[in-house]
Amino acid sequence: MLDDALIRKLGSIVGRENALTDDRTRAACSSDATRWRSDPDIVLRPRNTDEVAGVLKVAHENGIPVTPRGAGTGLCGGAVPVGGGISLSTERLNAAPALHKEDLYVEVAPGIINHDLQEIVESRGLFYPPDPSSWTRCTIGGNIAECAGGPRSLKYGTTRRYVLGLEIVTPEGEVLFTGARTVKSVAGYDVTRMMVGSEGTLCVITSAVLRLLPLPGARETVSAVFKDLRSAAAAATALAGGGLSPAALEVMDAVCSEAVSAYLGVGLDPGALLLAEFDGMPGQCAENADRAARLLEGEFGVAVRRAVEPGDADKVWRARRAVLPALAALRPSVLIGDVTVPGSKLSAMIEEIMRISSRHGVGAAVFGHAGSGNLHPALLIDDKDADEMARARAAMTELTQAGSSFDGEASAPRGIGLDRQPYFDMEIGQSGYEVMRSIKHYLDPGGIMNPGKMFYED
Amino acid sequence: MLDDALIRKLGSIVGRENALTDDRTRAACSSDATRWRSDPDIVLRPRNTDEVAGVLKVAHENGIPVTPRGAGTGLCGGAVPVGGGISLSTERLNAAPALHKEDLYVEVAPGIINHDLQEIVESRGLFYPPDPSSWTRCTIGGNIAECAGGPRSLKYGTTRRYVLGLEIVTPEGEVLFTGARTVKSVAGYDVTRMMVGSEGTLCVITSAVLRLLPLPGARETVSAVFKDLRSAAAAATALAGGGLSPAALEVMDAVCSEAVSAYLGVGLDPGALLLAEFDGMPGQCAENADRAARLLEGEFGVAVRRAVEPGDADKVWRARRAVLPALAALRPSVLIGDVTVPGSKLSAMIEEIMRISSRHGVGAAVFGHAGSGNLHPALLIDDKDADEMARARAAMTELTQAGSSFDGEASAPRGIGLDRQPYFDMEIGQSGYEVMRSIKHYLDPGGIMNPGKMFYED
Numbered sequence: 001m002l003d004d005a006l007i008r009k010l011g012s013i014v015g016r017e018n019a020l021t022d023d024r025t026r027a028a029c030s031s032d033a034t035r036w037r038s039d040p041d042i043v044l045r046p047r048n049t050d051e052v053a054g055v056l057k058v059a060h061e062n063g064i065p066v067t068p069r070g071a072g073t074g075l076c077g078g079a080v081p082v083g084g085g086i087s088l089s090t091e092r093l094n095a096a097p098a099l100h101k102e103d104l105y106v107e108v109a110p111g112i113i114n115h116d117l118q119e120i121v122e123s124r125g126l127f128y129p130p131d132p133s134s135w136t137r138c139t140i141g142g143n144i145a146e147c148a149g150g151p152r153s154l155k156y157g158t159t160r161r162y163v164l165g166l167e168i169v170t171p172e173g174e175v176l177f178t179g180a181r182t183v184k185s186v187a188g189y190d191v192t193r194m195m196v197g198s199e200g201t202l203c204v205i206t207s208a209v210l211r212l213l214p215l216p217g218a219r220e221t222v223s224a225v226f227k228d229l230r231s232a233a234a235a236a237t238a239l240a241g242g243g244l245s246p247a248a249l250e251v252m253d254a255v256c257s258e259a260v261s262a263y264l265g266v267g268l269d270p271g272a273l274l275l276a277e278f279d280g281m282p283g284q285c286a287e288n289a290d291r292a293a294r295l296l297e298g299e300f301g302v303a304v305r306r307a308v309e310p311g312d313a314d315k316v317w318r319a320r321r322a323v324l325p326a327l328a329a330l331r332p333s334v335l336i337g338d339v340t341v342p343g344s345k346l347s348a349m350i351e352e353i354m355r356i357s358s359r360h361g362v363g364a365a366v367f368g369h370a371g372s373g374n375l376h377p378a379l380l381i382d383d384k385d386a387d388e389m390a391r392a393r394a395a396m397t398e399l400t401q402a403g404s405s406f407d408g409e410a411s412a413p414r415g416i417g418l419d420r421q422p423y424f425d426m427e428i429g430q431s432g433y434e435v436m437r438s439i440k441h442y443l444d445p446g447g448i449m450n451p452g453k454m455f456y457e458d
Numbered sequence: 459m460l461d462d463a464l465i466r467k468l469g470s471i472v473g474r475e476n477a478l479t480d481d482r483t484r485a486a487c488s489s490d491a492t493r494w495r496s497d498p499d500i501v502l503r504p505r506n507t508d509e510v511a512g513v514l515k516v517a518h519e520n521g522i523p524v525t526p527r528g529a530g531t532g533l534c535g536g537a538v539p540v541g542g543g544i545s546l547s548t549e550r551l552n553a554a555p556a557l558h559k560e561d562l563y564v565e566v567a568p569g570i571i572n573h574d575l576q577e578i579v580e581s582r583g584l585f586y587p588p589d590p591s592s593w594t595r596c597t598i599g600g601n602i603a604e605c606a607g608g609p610r611s612l613k614y615g616t617t618r619r620y621v622l623g624l625e626i627v628t629p630e631g632e633v634l635f636t637g638a639r640t641v642k643s644v645a646g647y648d649v650t651r652m653m654v655g656s657e658g659t660l661c662v663i664t665s666a667v668l669r670l671l672p673l674p675g676a677r678e679t680v681s682a683v684f685k686d687l688r689s690a691a692a693a694a695t696a697l698a699g700g701g702l703s704p705a706a707l708e709v710m711d712a713v714c715s716e717a718v719s720a721y722l723g724v725g726l727d728p729g730a731l732l733l734a735e736f737d738g739m740p741g742q743c744a745e746n747a748d749r750a751a752r753l754l755e756g757e758f759g760v761a762v763r764r765a766v767e768p769g770d771a772d773k774v775w776r777a778r779r780a781v782l783p784a785l786a787a788l789r790p791s792v793l794i795g796d797v798t799v800p801g802s803k804l805s806a807m808i809e810e811i812m813r814i815s816s817r818h819g820v821g822a823a824v825f826g827h828a829g830s831g832n833l834h835p836a837l838l839i840d841d842k843d844a845d846e847m848a849r850a851r852a853a854m855t856e857l858t859q860a861g862s863s864f865d866g867e868a869s870a871p872r873g874i875g876l877d878r879q880p881y882f883d884m885e886i887g888q889s890g891y892e893v894m895r896s897i898k899h900y901l902d903p904g905g906i907m908n909p910g911k912m913f914y915e916d
Contacts, residue, residue: 077550102699103800103831135631159617159646176889180798188874188886188894188912189660198647214701241560243672243739277609284742285555316706340638342561373561416646428646435901436646443893454646 001086002041006062010044012251013054018045018092029079029087033134034385034389036077036418040067040087042076047092049167049175049206056204057173059086065451066171068200070110070142073134075336076417078146078199082452088204099124101290104212105164110141110205114148126212129156133321141205146415147197151248151277151320153238154371156213160196167207168195179209194439199415200450203441216279219247220289221313224273224302229361229366230254232272235300237343238372241275242295248277249371250276256323256378258366263326269297274370277313323367324378331363333383338420340374342436352402353377360395362388370420372378400426416454424454426427459542460499464520468502469594476503476547476550487527487545488535491592491782493537493791494876495840498525498545505550507625507633507664514662515631517544523909524629526658528600530623531592533794534875536604536657538912546662548599548660557582563671568599568663572606572621584670587614591779599663609706609735609778612698612829614671618654624651625665626798629902637667652897657873658908660901669866674737677705679771681758683729687824688805689731693758694828695801697734700753702746707829711726714781714825714836721784726777727884732828735771746777746907781825782836789821790859791841793850796878798832810860811835820846820851874912882912 001011011019020026041064046052058344059066064206065085072079081087094111101124105316108117114135121128131150132138140149144166149158165179179192195203226232232251239249252260261268274296293304307313311321327334341349350366357379368375371447377399379392400423416424425433437455441447460468470476478484478501489495499522504510517661523543539545541666552569559582566575572593579586589608596606602624607616623637637650653661664856684690697707706754710718711730719726732754736746751762761904765771785792799807808824815822826833835857837850858881874882883891897915899905 100800102695102802104699105800145639157619163766174889177887178890178893188882188890189897190648190654191890191893191897193651194648197650202647214699220473237560241562241672243675245738263473280703281742281745283745284739287739287741302844342558342563344560345559424646429635431632432646432649433637435634435636437647438900439647439897444897 002064002201002205006058006064007042010042010055013058014044014046014051018047020045023144023364026087028075029072029089030081032072032074032077032079034075034080034419036076036082038080039084040081041084043087043089045092049169051205052093052204053087053173053175055086055088056169056171057210059448060172060339060446062291063446063448065392066448067450068141068145068204069199070139070145071113071134071137073138073417074417076144076146076199076415078415078417078450078453079142081419082287082418090139093141093206101126104214106141106210106212108208108210110139110144110208112140114138114143121212122215122342123128125215126309127215127365128210130159130162130163133324140208140210144205145198145200146198148370151250151317152370153193153250155245155247160193161206163192163196163213164211166192166205168203168205170203171446171449175206188236197415199417199454201440201454202449212254216281216285218282218285219279219310219313220285221316222276222296223305223316224274224291224296224300225269225309226274226300229272230350231300232274233346233350233370235274235296235302237346238299239292240343240371242291244278244292244316245277245280245289246276246292246371248275248340249369249395250275250320250367251370252320252323252367253365259326259330259365260319260322263320263329264319265317265414266425273319275316275339275343288292327365327378327380331380331382333381335379335381336381336394337376337377337396337399339377339399340372341403343373346370346373346375349375349403350405353399356395356398360391362392362395389411397423418453421454422454440446460522464516464522467516468500468513471516472509475877476505478503479697484545487530487547488539489538490530490535491533491602491709492533492535492538492877493542494538494553495541495909496538497542498539499542501545501547501548503550507627508548510551510627510662510664511631511633512629513544513546514589514629516830517906518630518904521904522906523882524662524906525908526603526662528597528603529571529595529785532547532600532604532873532875533536534604534657534873534877536873536875536908536911537600538876540876543906547562548597549665550864551599551640557584559584562672564666564668564670566666568597568602568666570598572596572598572601579670580673583673584671584819586620587611588620588667591782598666598668602654602663602666602738603656603658603801607827609708609775609827612707612827613703613705613912618651620665620669621650621654622669623667624650624663626661626663628661629904629907633664655873657875657911659898659912660907674743674837676740676743677735677737677768677771678743679765679774680734680736680747680750680754681733681763681765681774682754682758684732684760685729687730688808689758691804691808691828693732693754694762696753696757697806698801698829699748700749702750703738704734704746704750704829706733707827708733708825709777709828710778710825711823714785714913717784717823718777718780720782721787722777724777731746731777733774738906744828784839785823785836789838789840791839793837793839795837795854795857796832796833797835797857798830799861804828804831804833807833807861807864811857814853814856814860818849820853821848822857876911879914880911
């Protein structure tokens with residue numbers, strides 16, 4: 001707990017009305033989209049970089065844990081203040097983006113919502129590709145901290161590729177600018193990209209220079225229903241390797257489709273769903289979508305639907321984005337895994353997921369970015385049922401090991417945080433773990449930045 | 459100097475015939491493509507990771523400097539063993555690449571030549587984009603250490619984007635694997651990409667997992683001659699922002715064109731040259747090249763040449779790749795700068811280069827990756843003439859400052875090494891410099907890895 005003198009000191013930096021210790025505000029900042037929960041001692045809402053630096057200096061001098069918080073939509077517990085202390089909200093770090101249209105970059109504050117940024121840049125004919133499922137609510141600061149992806153990361157890469165430069169505040173309260181405003185600049189160690197995905201454990205991000213692309217002139221969505229997920233995944237692998245440059249290639253199994261139908265009140269055809277998005281110059285986009293449709297009809301014998309109008313495509317993609325809340329509505333809790341395997345191992349991995357979850361008697365659904373081999377096995381459980389929780393945890397550990405045995409990786413663009421901490425060293429190996437922990441200890445010797453995340457406690 | 463016992467010990471690890479102390483071998487490993495020169499005490503040619511680890515252990519225990527060396531084509535002095543000690547050649551770390559066609563990656567040893575890898579993967583319908591000018595000689599290990607780019611980095615990014623995983627040997631001789639075999643995997647701090655571009659100052663790279671793309675079905679080169687470099691650069695900026703996704707957009711001024719004509723014995727038309735490469739599906743590639751040609755003819759009033767056959771295109775690109783040796787043939791030495799500015803500042807930067815070099819009475823030529831705002835001012839000098847050298851150095855410092863004042867960056871994909879060390883902290887700022895130096899000291903506490911590079915000596 002913080003004493004009154006410290007609370008007053010912090011309040012004098014951000015203004016008393018932005019230094020909140022009431023139970024309701026603290027509870028609102030105690031969790032994210034996971035089942036983890038821990039109240040902070042205080043919620044601070046700084047308005048600018050200087051205020052963030054001031055807060056960090058006080059935290060540093062007094063050993064107070066600092067957990068940065070965007071919109072709280074994270075899927076790994078990253079914004080959960082397990083050590084108490086300060087929940088540092090970025091909601092007031094929301095200055096309007098400075099768009100440099102000719103030079104294809106934008107300077108943004110961390111508190112801006114992803115989809116708001118998308119609309120601003122698209123209205124000027126530009127394009128910011130990262131599109132996490134929660135894009136209507138999540139913040140750019142959180143996206144950078146967790147290195148968010150999204151369906152379009154298949155063609156366009158994750159957030160890391162778009163972060164050219166960062167203004168950060170170090171755990172000692174020093175303000176640094178790392179990186180550049182130009183695309184090609186590479187000088188020295190890539191500290192900027194090491195901060196991307198560091199999950200609030202190394203610094204607070206107070207501003208970012210993001211690379212933009214010209215907005216593609218056309219987009220088209222191609223979708224088809226398959227008898228099972230393995231067929232849909234095989235089709236996704238075929239499309240991914242066909243030179244058609246799909247922007248996104250997503251799959252969901254029949255459990256997901258049914259859940260989404262019920263959740264959104266729409267009538268999806270029963271079966272596993274494949275969604276592919278193409279974009280580019282109008283003629284080229286249509287040609288690629290044509291080829292994809294012919295491949296799906298010819299080699300996989302499925303009926304293909306095509307959505308060219310933005311409104312029609314939005315409907316299809318809303319279904320994909322609703323998978324997680326739809327699954328969450330089926331059972332009290334969802335334990336989500338995240339396994340990326342080479343395309344050639346997708347089918348075997350899907351079989352493994354089904355085998356492992358059924359052996360442990362846990363209900364499972366699977367969806368994911370199949371074009372890049374990334375699957376989310378979702379275990380549908382009641383987290384109040386200790387026995388079921390134990391079986392689900394055992395199943396998840398086996399799933400993660402199975403992923404590793406397929407030359408795969410246990411994690412992908414939603415972070416380690418609390419949720420995947422037990423699997424982190426398994427994935428990266430003990431020596432890689434030690435290298436990362438060394439970097440953490442070196443850059444944050446006091447251990448105040450988001451303690452308890454990513455690494456085991458000492 | 460190393461004593462006989464240490465030389466014998468190192469010889470027992472790599473084999474006596476691969477532990478060379480004769481003057482000729484040491485002289486051959488004393489330099490790279492810069493004017494810097496310093497003999498190592500011994501040249502070691504390990505055959506595998508175990509031998510590299512063995513060498514590093516001995517070096518660590520005895521405080522011997524280790525300077526990794528690929529083909530010695532670097533442009534920043536990175537392979538120059540300024541501290542003496544061991545020149546660690548990767549020439550025998552050349553096991554055949556293991557291509558995983560379906561999963562779009564290849565595992566390579568560091569000693570493989572870039573262009574050899576290109577040919578291997580292209581024969582299987584795959585594509586490894588990074589194409590530094592020295593690609594027929596430079597090694598992949600060197601490319602990774604310096605984060606090499608090349609003309610195609612405009613569309614495809616630099617080496618960093620293609621390195622999925624690395625096997626490295628730490629300065630203590632420990633073997634680590636960092637990263638992944640899948641594209642999307644992101645877990646923990648991005649140590650892999652921090653090693654890319656670390657210029658041999660943190661580790662020795664012994665193996666790499668590189669991401670591949672499907673080989674584009676068609677390529678076409680569009681070129682045109684302009685009255686001056688500013689017009690050519692303005693055309694490049696227009697093409698870059700036109701949504702045509704050029705793979706490469708290069709310019710060279712009239713001095714470069716004339717030098718290349720003489721060097722290769724070809725007759726390039728006098729003036730500044732713009733080269734643009736398009737690739738993709740055949741119809742789409744042709745359409746983009748059509749649009750580019752119409753834009754150049756319509757808005758810039760130049761005559762456009764198009765090369766569709768690989769042989770014809772190769773001729774044009776050979777001219778671009780010959781710029782550096784052609785300039786080097788004009789005067790005893792060339793001092794090359796590297797400035798990246800936003801596209802809107804390209805024209806002003808070109809003017810500045812001309813103004814600064816003429817004020818210092820130094821002959822200059824300019825070429826570069828104009829599509830991404832990256833210019834190489836080349837000062838043509840006699841490095842035996844101390845006065846001219848001093849004027850050239852002063853001009854280069856001013857050029858670098860001018861670049862910074864245009865929101866630009868002083869360096870790009872050819873490394874800091876020795877050559878750009880004086881400008882490094884100017885570019886990244888003192889606090890960024892200290893962060894990087896801290897990382898260096900932490901990961902290489904004995905300071906044995908490529909000492910004297912990147913950072914000032916303490």
